[in-house]
Amino acid sequence: MKRLYAAAVLIVLAGMTTTAYAVDCRVNGGPWQNGNPNLQVPVTVTLSADRTRVMLEGARLECRFTYSGGPAWHSDFWASGSAAGTAWTPGPKFAGEGTGLRINGSFYNTPVPSGIAIATIPNNGVFYPINVTPYILLRNYPSNPFDVRIGDNLGLLRLTSSNNYDGTRPQLTVTYTAANNFTVSPSTCTINNNNPIEINFGDVHQRAIGSDPLTSSVVSNRRLTYSCPDGGINTPITITYKGTRSAFDPRLLIMSNPDVGTALLRGGAAVSVNGSFLTRITNSVGGDDVTFSLVRRNGSLPTPGAISGSGVLVMGVP
Template sequence: MWRLADISMKYMTGFILLLLMQNVFAAHCQVDGGPWVDMKTSPLDVHVDLRLDKDAGKVTMSGYSVRCMHDFPGWYPDSNKQYFSTVASGLILGPTVMDYGSGMDILGALLPWPVSAGRYLALHDRLTPVVDLPVKVYFDIPTAPGKYIKIKPGAFLAVVLLFVTYNFDSPQYPAYRMRINLIARNGVDSSPSTCVINNNLPINIDFGSVDAVAIGTSIFNTPYKKDFRLRYSCDGPSVNSPITVKWQATPSAFHTHAIATSKQDAGVILFRPDSSALVGPGGEIRSTITNSSGSTEVSFALVKKPDTFPDAGPFTASGTLTLMLP
């Protein structure tokens, strides 16, 4: 009896070990250093930053990292490899973007939809267990009059199906499809926007009472300066863009960077207080607008022609700041 029990236990143990050896392995992927996801059983949700590239005529993706690893045992040959490649009809667009032209950016090559099968995105062998998986989709900005692309934050952009294969045969490493869901983290809109400075209200710079003797000849020796923050705002869709603010005014006759005033020997200089850079008539200020707003610190300085004393009495000067987007 003891021998039969002993034999039975050995048989059961051997059966359990045999089952454990039949496990099927799969790639595991993560987003931005997050938890590893078994790609054979679960999809990977990837939130992406969208960028409106009007020069290229496309909406592109950035701001995320997808990494995948294999689980090859250490005793596997170094030549064993795992491949990630496209499958036929493997780009499925979300409902809000399905009417736009689209494609995949595969290692810098822009391939329009439908993308053919067998395009490799990444591969790795036993010695490189973790690789970057460059999953990128782009959308074409419509060029027809009155047509624009508009994507809201949180929009479901696309499903990307990839084929995971191996260069060796093993029941523990069968080929399979993996799914990646692309979701918009921000919104983009290619329709026209209106951006203004100072809510489109006049900017009034008042130097107060001025002593003609004390007026300096440069921004460094005049006591009459006024700081002002140029505030930018845009209506309509969210705007994220570099901008140029052009300063237009009648130049002074005695200083190349000053604008003329109603007093012949007095002028006003616009400059950047952070760098003391002078912005003369026709000059430009470069800044940025983020999420449809932005600002720039500037200063105005009252200066005079050397060896003169401007006439007493009120004076005026005027100029125009024009905000330009690329």
């Protein structure tokens, strides 16, 4: 499986109590907002997985002390949480998962405590980063990927600013909302150690390509291996053949030549694109022999030239 990327929309709402110009905040270098703004900024969220987490990165939040002519010793103190709720509430699709926040390099799993110090901002007009990043905890056993759709709520971040000069408590709320479709797996179990599976059928004559995936002579046999980092995992799993279907056969992955597609065969049967087959991991390992078959549209003679396509094999659970 490949490292995935997603785009998200970041909506920032900064609400204040009695002082309208106590703090300014912005996202990704956008305009400074104060009072009670409703800022919407498209951001690219990088889902970069390490051994234990998938980070939701890409939102650069900065705040500053709004110039007021007051003494230089005035300062704002940003901290996690607010009167409205805990520091991080995951979106509905992540509600059953382990999540948390990385704050200034330290990791806090949900429920993230309130009152964790994030930044001290003096009255000098300089902007300071608010170093907070949400994450999803990875599992060491197979699990289904998250299939996030446009508009899905990824989670809600709540922060509060206090100060050393009055009793106001401005609150900042950041809502992460997906701006495009993406899929991310919360599991550290892998197919072929996460290495790409490159299928090269070589040079073939158009007439040598069969019109039936089960009988086409242009094939490539491969071994799929499954592994989980922790020992003792015994469970059925599914392997899904994800991609775009060809227009002439739902069992075939679309290729750059519209008269050609690629089938995945296992146990003498074709696995439909976006369909899956059932297999098993025993003591944290498993494997299957599969065949990739090049197929042409029945009655067609594909145009000569290079052809290419891409798909993804995804591990899940029944």
